[in-house]
Amino acid sequence: MSQVKETLPQRGKAGSTMMDSEAHEKRPPMLTSSNQDLSPHIAGVGDMKHYLCGYCAAFNNVAITYPVQKILFRQQLYGIKTRDAVLQLRKDGFRNLYRGILPPLMQKTTTLALMFGLYEDLSRLLHKHVSSAPEFATRSVAALLAGTTEAILTPFERVQTLLQDHKHHDKFTNTYQAFRALRCHGIAEYYRGMVPILFRNGFGNVLFFGLRGPIKERLPTATTYSAHLVNDFICGGVLGAMLGFLSFPINVVKARIQSQIGGPFQSLPMVFKTIWIERDRKLINLFRGAHLNYHRSLISWGIINATYEFLLKIV
Numbered sequence: 001m002s003q004v005k006e007t008l009p010q011r012g013k014a015g016s017t018m019m020d021s022e023a024h025e026k027r028p029p030m031l032t033s034s035n036q037d038l039s040p041h042i043a044g045v046g047d048m049k050h051y052l053c054g055y056c057a058a059f060n061n062v063a064i065t066y067p068v069q070k071i072l073f074r075q076q077l078y079g080i081k082t083r084d085a086v087l088q089l090r091k092d093g094f095r096n097l098y099r100g101i102l103p104p105l106m107q108k109t110t111t112l113a114l115m116f117g118l119y120e121d122l123s124r125l126l127h128k129h130v131s132s133a134p135e136f137a138t139r140s141v142a143a144l145l146a147g148t149t150e151a152i153l154t155p156f157e158r159v160q161t162l163l164q165d166h167k168h169h170d171k172f173t174n175t176y177q178a179f180r181a182l183r184c185h186g187i188a189e190y191y192r193g194m195v196p197i198l199f200r201n202g203f204g205n206v207l208f209f210g211l212r213g214p215i216k217e218r219l220p221t222a223t224t225y226s227a228h229l230v231n232d233f234i235c236g237g238v239l240g241a242m243l244g245f246l247s248f249p250i251n252v253v254k255a256r257i258q259s260q261i262g263g264p265f266q267s268l269p270m271v272f273k274t275i276w277i278e279r280d281r282k283l284i285n286l287f288r289g290a291h292l293n294y295h296r297s298l299i300s301w302g303i304i305n306a307t308y309e310f311l312l313k314i315v
């Protein structure tokens with residue numbers, strides 16, 4: 001069977017800009033008032049394809065990696081070993097394995113659509129209206145604002161935490177009941193744990209979009225779709241693993257804050273101090289599950305980045 005060689009039009013090295021998605025090169029340049037062609041990646045605010053590609057990339061990721069995420073959640077919350085977390089889930093039974101997947105499917109698809117789409121739109125708007133500022137600065141602010149906007153969907157992550165915690169298995173059996181159970185505590189209860197999420201999202205976005213381009217430039221030049229897919233998986237996976245590890249303590253605190261229903265709202269430093277003392281002031285106890293999170297984030301963000309970049313090329 002003849003091997004049809006799928007080759008992309010020859011492209012230069014990926015651009016040195018922070019967001020070096022090859023799809024930008026396809027965009028027509030936009031003339032500004034000074035009639036200077038702006039680089040192709042800042043044309044057309046409101047291009048919905050970045051939102052759509054981010055949405056599909058997230059759906060693909062959650063559907064594949066949810067069971068792994070649940071194991072590491074139990075480790076974060078109870079400070080137990082992977083083996084014990086797996087035994088806990090086996091005891092819960094297979095029908096409970098995907099319990100709690102609806103909130104992350106609804107949340108991650110929306111947050112990643114916002115993350116990629118808003119990053120694109122805000123970068124263009126900021127570059128257009130603050131043209132004197134260096135592109136690095138406008139893109140970092142765009143990444144930060146996109147991450148902050150994602151935090152609007154904290155209630156979904158909050159409810160997912162409650163559904164994943166076997167301590168609440170007897171209180172509600174599905175997402176709808178979990179949302180209803182919080183209603184009597186007021187709207188603020190749905191946003192319990194928002195502060196660590198704001199820090200995590202902003203920090204993660206700035207580094208992810210800031211380092212994607214430089215990392216991809218150091219990989220072998222891709223000339224086929226499959227080579228681009230591999231490079232994009234490696235690029236996203238390396239960043240996902242690194243950022244997942246760095247933000248792990250924030251998620252440990254977030255899980256503890258969000259596993260509580262009602263009662264006083266404790267500050268991030270106060271909850272961290274409580275956990276630190278409980279875990280004998282040992283980093284190894286604080287990072288219980290970090291190795292699994294490292295691998296899950298590597299796979300998750302490899303899938304997300306490769307799916308996103310691939311879809312951008314065909315949409």
Ligand SMILES: NC(=O)c1ccc[n+]([C@@H]2O[C@H](COP(=O)([O-])OP(=O)(O)OC[C@H]3O[C@@H](n4cnc5c(N)ncnc54)[C@H](O)[C@@H]3O)[C@@H](O)[C@H]2O)c1
Pocket residue numbers: 061062065066069104108111112115147150157160161200201202204205208239240241243244247251297300301
């Ligand atoms: N971690 C990174 O590599 C990275 C990269 C770019 C941006 N960010 C920013 O951080 C935010 C969180 O990123 P993240 O989701 O990788 O962080 P994360 O791995 O810390 O997960 C955050 C929460 O999302 C849910 N979740 C994540 N993956 C899941 C899965 N496969 N199945 C079910 N639930 C899942 C869980 O509730 C988890 O506690 C992003 O929305 C973005 O704003 C992070």
